[in-house]
Amino acid sequence: MIYKSLGTVIRGVKARISRMAHLNGIPFGWQARFYDHIIRNQDEMNRIATYIYHNVSQWDLDELNKAE
Structure with a gap:
């Protein structure tokens, strides 16, 4: 089993979501x-x-919503 820190997991989730949105x-x-x-x-x-x-x-x- 591979153990990852919470920070590593969160970075991966954020990267995947950002990539999906961009694509x-x-x-x-x-x-x-x-x-x-x-x-x-x-x-x-x-x-x-x-x-x-x-x-x-x-x-x-x-x-805090800066949408115009």
Whole structure:
């Protein structure tokens, strides 16, 4: 079994997604900053999952959305 660090796995995922977007003409870029957080229980995971699910529909209202 090959063990890889989390950073290596994340870099691979980001590279594949970026390549797929580029090859398909999809305008795409990664967010420059992010917030790491350890999910400690099921309630917290459910709250975060709900936030992620609804976040897409709120993007046009987000002050950090620089789309014109």
